[in-house]
Amino acid sequence: MRVHGEVSDDEAATVVESVPLSPPPASAQRLVVGYALTKKKVRSFLQPKLLALARCAAEAASIQFHMKKGIHFESIDETRPLSEQGPFDIILHKLTSKEWQQVLEDNLTNRGEVCTPRQLVIMKDPSSIPDAVAKAGLTLPLVAKPLVVDGTSKSHELSLAYVEASLPLLDPPLVLQEFVNHGGILFKVYIVGETIRVVRRFSLPDVNTYDLGNNDGIFRFPRVSCATNNAEDADVDPCIAELPPKPLLEKLGKELRRRLGLRLFNIDMIREHGRKDRYYVIDINYFPGYGKMPGYEHIFTDFLLSLVQSKYERLLSAS
Known part of the structure; x- marks a missing residue:
């Protein structure tokens, strides 16, 4: 208005x-x-x-x-x-x-588009991975993520496979996801009811920064988006560090709440390097580690109180 x-x-x-x-x-x-x-x-x-x-x-x-x-x-x-x-x-x-x-x-304005990288689930038999990747039309390099996330450190480890010969060396069950260059910055978007908070984290560097000839074709990484990789105050190119537009996040959060039926989750987003308005959702986590979200105490308390208030109002309207 x-x-x-x-x-x-x-x-x-x-x-x-x-x-x-x-x-x-x-x-x-x-x-x-x-x-x-x-x-x-x-x-x-x-x-x-x-x-x-x-x-x-x-x-x-x-x-x-x-x-x-x-x-x-x-x-x-x-x-x-x-x-x-x-x-x-x-x-x-x-x-x-x-x-x-x-x-x-x-x-x-809701500038920007939100995409997901093409991906493939591999349940077993690592020798079948090259054929499955070719059939699905996926393009190397590929990020390999454990299929089951159980809170252990291993469940958060990532691998980057950049040559076809490295694919049978991966360890199913896993998810293979096309890698998108994003300047090494990831946006963790926390959703608490209708409240949205975003923090920057360091992520995997662009693939062209690697020396691709010195190992078996797989780079293995520990947990890359944890709180210790905070990039809030880092000296990063503003074109890379700029947060996604708030209206875009609000629209995305509303749609995901509707589709998932969840009120407590977070989204890992990246911006394609060189594309100001193209974003990728690379992960969604149910009830993530809110203790790493700035100001979570007040936000979560208000969320719980709003649930009580909503229930109370429904009871009054039904009586």
């Missing part, structure tokens, strides 16, 4: 960008309003009287919207992607630079 305000001779239109609002869940603590305004506009607009009134209005609406901490105004850094800030329920902005318009456009 866009609401254009009055325009004076020396000012461009004030615009309010808002996501469609429905009553938030009981876990919602406040309405977050992000603002991208000039310093002059901030001084004239965000006055103490407005801030006090916003708190009072929120308290008056608390029964309907379940808010406990009122309306919170938060400054937006227009030099950073919106996907790395917020989340915001409403965005107020009055900037006209091309850079800001691009930031806004990137956030408000």
Whole structure:
């Protein structure tokens, strides 16, 4: 929704960008309003009287919207992607630079496509793998993942097979997945109910960084996306490190919740190197290690409270 305000001779239109609002869940603590305004506009607009009134209005609406901490105004850094800030329920902005318009456009559109690499399940008989790969039309190199993930360190080990002669050396049962160059960065997308959090992790390097002539054609890796491989503060090319757009993740999360029937899971995503808008889901984990997600304590507590609130409301409506 866009609401254009009055325009004076020396000012461009004030615009309010808002996501469609429905009553938030009981876990919602406040309405977050992000603002991208000039310093002059901030001084004239965000006055103490407005801030006090916003708190009072929120308290008056608390029964309907379940808010406990009122309306919170938060400054937006227009030099950073919106996907790395917020989340915001409403965005107020009055900037006209091309850079800001691009930031806004990137956030408000579901830019990008989400794919899955072609893959193949091998249950037994490693000698049959080359024929199975050829029949399925898979292209080397291939990532080999254990089929059964039981929490042991072995179940998280990966291998990269890059020549056909190495395929019979793999150890079924496993999943073979076409490798996609992605700049060595993986995005772990945590889903807790309707809440989404994303962290960067180091991943497998692009295949062209390897010396492919010095072993049996298989590179073996320990667990590559664990918390110790945190890439949040690493000096990485922004084109590689930029998080997937928030609207894209919200749409993906909603669709996966519907298809999987799950509320607690995480998605491992990569961006194809050199393709800004093409992403691949390479793994989905049910009830992952939320202890590695920043701020998980508050997020998970709110999620549990929202379940209780939903059950209570259903009981009331049925009585």
